[in-house]
Amino acid sequence: MTVLVDPFQFEFFRNGLIAATLVGGLCGLLGVFIVLRRMSYVGHGLSHAAFGGAVVSYVASWNFYIGAGLWGFVSALLINWTSRRRGIGADAAIGIVTTSSFAFGVALISRTRHFTRNFEAALFGDILGVTRTDLVVIASVAAVVGVGLFVGYKQLLFLAFDPEVAPVYGVPAFWVDSAFALALAATIVVSMNVVGVTLIAAAIVIPPITARLVTHSFARLVGLSGVIGTLCGVFGMYLSYYIDVSSGATIVLLGAAVFLVTLGASAARGARTGRRMPAHRAAAGAMIGEKRNPRARGPRADLLAQWSEKGAEE
């Protein structure tokens, strides 16, 4: 018990733990929608775009959260707008908008040359430097985004599953997408201090992918992903404290370990039941880009896999 209580004597740990818990849960919840909307790369890209905004805020002496948040939101809208142009895919649009924004931040740093400390904190996270003001901002964003996800759950689910058809049933796609872009930008900006620009994508992607390995229900996926994100935040902080390793990296590595263990358990369960690839595992693979492989999707996936295996044996 003392293992859990001892670190609480330090204010930096208390603040860091609250921040990591909130950010972990928030990234886990929002991550479900990001991953299922095939926007994992957007999360990664937006964190880099927000970095440009962070540098601009620093140089121009603006409030960090407002500057980086607005920058991230505008970047998200730009990505949406650019990817709807003919001949420009979403991945290319993200590449153009976010790397330009990141490069702009780097260029500003090279001009001013006195952003070094904040540069590292932005890239790799500085959870020990989380202040009470940061906590208030993180808690506010978590509350607003949480309520938004609760109220807009059905519309977000429909848009994620069937973006072409949802508007036919009255889902206001433009407004929901815009609100989602704002929530994503806000989440990324408040997460920057905790896990850093380079690790945000992992904090967003790992919880839903792990949860997908054990459930096929969307409602359970959302709940489970939020819980995994929260627990990784809490235990990642303790682990970081005791092994004296960067908190952001520890949280992400713990999430990756949980994913690997779950994947192993899922594979073992599949082997016990005699199935070549459990449906959940194949589906989790499809969530992270194996969708175009016909052997990993569709009602006949297992049969195709068996045929493929037989062909290889012969």
Added chain:
Amino acid sequence: MIEHAHGGHLHRHSHGQPLAVLRDVTCSYGGPVVLWDVSLRIEEGAFVGLVGPSGSGKTSLLRTLLGTMPRVQGRVSVMGADVRRGRPPGVGYVPQVETVDWSFPVTVGEVVRMGISMSSTWMPWPSAGERKAVDGLLERLGIGGLAGRHIRDLSGGQQQRVFLARALIGKPRLLLLDEPTSGIDIKTRDDVLHLLLDLHEEGLGIVLTTHELNGVAAHLPEVVALNGTVVAQGSPEEVFTQGTLKLVYGADLTVLHENGMVIIADAPHQFRAALASTRNGNGHS
């Protein structure tokens, strides 16, 4: 007169106006025109099959009725309302199942409830009444007890019925289906068309697109043949003639009449010349 499925119960309403009217409609996606000079009237309780080659504008016509076509000239009204002023009310839509992401983590019940996502409570979970309505509808469509199953664990016919249930849960007066017969075997296709006929007999207006000419000939009372514009419309006997099919598809197809059924067959290569001379000679079909 029309009836609606809701939780396994039927509600009867009476309406006088046509379900949809298109007058001199020309439309595009912002580039080349994909449909031109289309005038159609879909009466209450109609059951219409839209046929034509790939790229002939079948899906575009459905999108025009749904109000999702980017550029539309002419008049399009559904249930008396101009679709350009907003989403048409009382329309259910079943997309091509080929466009569905089967790896998406969602159960049958969750998919069906999407159909009422804008009219139900703002709580994420369904009310007891919604659960009952979904269960009743699934039962009625022959897939009762599957609400908790993942969509990928169903057969092709069951999957088609799930999306049909999503369209019906909102109690539509007009049902639009995009290629409901593609990608499924002949038995499942027959089952789906019989199910649609049952719904039609209860008074639901149905418009579907398909490449299955024989399925249309066997089951549907009305056909609209498209190739950029309306080439022909009427009963299958009126539309499915060698001459009309040549106009629509640009191919010499064989049309047989057997025991009151119209059967469209491919022209075997070795008989192609003989078929052409027969058509030129006596117009036999």
